[in-house]
Amino acid sequence: MSQGVYDDLARSWQQRFAFYDQYGVPNTSPQSREAYRRLPFGQKLRLNTNIWGFLFGPFYFFVKGMWRKGLVLLAAAIVLGTLIVGLDAPDIVSRALSIVVPVFAMTTANYAYYLHVVRGSQSWNVFEGLGRR
Known part of the structure; x- marks a missing residue:
């Protein structure tokens, strides 16, 4: 698709x-890996992470129109939270597990939004398209 499609x-x-x-997702092919290596640090960071996804998790996905993936993330957060409470996990484990869903949201939000806007993806798979090729 041409960049003119994204003007808005x-x-x-x-x-x-x-x-x-x-190139597709960074580091999923030799070409994308090489193109990614040539980018300045700030662009690499913007390409791979989304601070709003980290801060708002599933709700960020809802706002962007990716409600299916948002529901999956919300369900994962509820399951993890239930496990943490149910297992009476030590504080360090609770803290570590509490950032799992926000980190997944942060690292998958950008490409998920690309798939949503460009390809009309309606998938429930939060990791859609992120595997190696």
């Missing part, structure tokens, strides 16, 4: 989508 998106999304259009 913020510049940061346009840059992410242009990379995904040309």
